[in-house]
Amino acid sequence: MKSKLLAVTIGTLLATQLTGCMGQMGLSQLVTKGNLSAVDNRYGRAGLFMLLSPVYGIAATGDLFIFNTIEFWTGKNPITDKAPAVVDMPVEAIFKINPHVSDDLKSAPVKLTQAQIAYPDEQTVTMTLAYEDGSTQLLSGHKVGNDVDFFLDDAFITRVSNQELIAYSQSRLR
Template identity: 60%
Template sequence: MKLSKVGAVAALLACTQLSGCMGQMALSGLVTKGNLSLVDNRYGRAGLFVLMAPVYGVAASADLFVINTIEFWTGQNPISGRAPAVVDMPANTILKVNHKLNQDLTSAPVTLSKVTLSAIDANTMAMTMSYQDGRTQVLSGQKQGDWVEFYLDGEFITEVSIGELTAYVANRA
């Protein structure tokens, strides 16, 4: 049983690593903006940063695991509304491959029309994703002690420890 949890966590981390962890980090930016708008003193801001450390951790985790992945697949960040996705921005690149690929592989494949984040209770967050073709899906995360369980449309996907999420975020910084 333990092996399957480790495999599920590895699969989740692989998915996030391979599918869009490079993004705008818009939710983390909102937390920072909130901190900066509360007080005009650098020491006060630094003190708030320390007090808000758990909020920054949760925001960064949500950005890395959810928001940036949505940005990758849709081409637009659901928090900031900005497009194109970071991975689609033009840059002076060394390797030029787009001209050799099918056009379907050069842009975001999923088209969301609306994304709504909501707190169900103190331990549960839900993200409702509405697609342009009319479909909707709900991705939810529920904290259970030292673990977070992830569900897609009510079906269990995986379980990740808070320690693993924290270590992941620390290694990405």
């Protein structure tokens, strides 16, 4: 009995941690709105914030473990009554994906099991991708002047300049 309870508890914690962090934080928004509506000057709001700090903590915990998880799984936040805005919002991506590439390549989860990198020559890098279903794909990058062309199974994906790749790799090291 204890092992089943432990398994359910761990599963619940994992499900909430993996899905609840990126929501609208609707309950926390309500607390903040109440604070901002109660007093009309910064000192009063700061004082009220200090007094309400336990309420902010409880609201954020409720959002993280309950309401954002419900939002993720149902597609609607029960507090704001709105669809997910954070995880589904489009952003300016570093790498542009060719609009002609299949939608399967643009969505998650990708069930990748193995990736093997090879350097056939000084101008080329290849990565063989193996998936859970047994299929494989070949991702390759070919240096062309000051750019790198990326292909997936010989279908062009995008062209990225060397400067963009260097900037991206340096941003990942910070």
